[in-house]
Amino acid sequence: MASKPRVKVPKQAAAGEVITIKTLISHTMESGQRKDRKTGDLIPRKIINKFTCYFNDQEVFSADIDPAVSSNPYMEFSCKVPESGTFRFVWIDDDGSEYSTEKKITVQ
Amino acid sequence: MNMDRRQFVLTSAAAFAALSVNAVPAFAANGATADDRIKEFTGGAEIAEGRVTLNTPEIAENGNTVPISVEVDSPMTDDNYVQSIMVVADGNPNPEVVTFNFTTMSGVAAAKTRIRLAKTQNVIAVAKLSDGSFQMAKNEVKVTIGGCGG
Numbered sequence: 001m002a003s004k005p006r007v008k009v010p011k012q013a014a015a016g017e018v019i020t021i022k023t024l025i026s027h028t029m030e031s032g033q034r035k036d037r038k039t040g041d042l043i044p045r046k047i048i049n050k051f052t053c054y055f056n057d058q059e060v061f062s063a064d065i066d067p068a069v070s071s072n073p074y075m076e077f078s079c080k081v082p083e084s085g086t087f088r089f090v091w092i093d094d095d096g097s098e099y100s101t102e103k104k105i106t107v108q
Numbered sequence: 109m110n111m112d113r114r115q116f117v118l119t120s121a122a123a124f125a126a127l128s129v130n131a132v133p134a135f136a137a138n139g140a141t142a143d144d145r146i147k148e149f150t151g152g153a154e155i156a157e158g159r160v161t162l163n164t165p166e167i168a169e170n171g172n173t174v175p176i177s178v179e180v181d182s183p184m185t186d187d188n189y190v191q192s193i194m195v196v197a198d199g200n201p202n203p204e205v206v207t208f209n210f211t212t213m214s215g216v217a218a219a220k221t222r223i224r225l226a227k228t229q230n231v232i233a234v235a236k237l238s239d240g241s242f243q244m245a246k247n248e249v250k251v252t253i254g255g256c257g258g
Contacts, residue, residue: 018215018216019215031224033201055213058211058213059211059213060211060213060214061208061209061210061211061214061219062208062209063206063207063208063209063219063221064206064207064209065206066202066204066205066206067202067224068197068200068202068204068205068206068223068224068225069205069206069221069222069223069224070172070173070174070221070222070223070224071172071173073221073222074220074221074222075219075220075221076177076219076220076221077208077214077218077219077220078214078215078216078218079213079214079215080184080212080213080214080215082213
């Protein structure tokens with residue numbers, strides 16, 4: 001189960017400044033390798049397989065995620081902000097569900 | 109050939125060792141090794157070293173969350189930037205870990221995340237540059253407790 005994406009973006013920046021963005025989302029990231037302790041059956045894979053960050057609807061950064069990424073996947077990356085705008089962060093689950101959040105930034 | 113007991117023990121031990129060596133690659137669950145993945149990513153092109161900085165802990169106490177960071181020295185302008193960085197681990201059941209895709213809006217080609225490592229192994233980062241060339245870096249991480257559950 002995924003919930004509560006947490007994202008850290010500075011509130012303000014200078015034009016053209018490279019800022020660091022940190023994101024974290026709660027998710028078990030079941031690898032599909034683990035066995036159920038009682039039945040011995042493999043627990044089916046269920047991970048977030050794609051993360052994308054958009055700035056004013058333009059893609060900035062994305063990650064294709066495989067089961068070897070830890071539970072509660074953490075991503076840290078950079079963005080060069082040209083103007084004030086909105087960041088949108090989207091996580092896509094194996095089951096097709098989408099989790100997203102937005103953050104605004106002001107450029108002086 | 110007249111084989112005494114000592115000889116027999118030696119030859120069977122050698123045969124068993126050969127068998128177990130052959131059995132090891134079967135660990136790769138989907139059949140692809142880290143080298144296969146890298147070849148797929150580069151299309152067989154030559155990979156240079158030097159511009160990728162891969163930071164991993166020397167010893168990871170818990171293989172379930174190993175922090176890694178990767179950075180490629182690049183101006184990230186429209187005609188010279190890093191398109192993507194693929195990270196693979198050559199000792200995991202499946203070698204692929206994560207692929208970061210950058211744009212010129214990224215400013216710098218750098219990313220950090222946390223990964224799972226099943227055992228002591230090499231973590232390899234291969235970067236694809238906009239001019240079609242490839243750069244790589246490789247680090248060994250010693251893992252005390254594996255991160256594959258089970």
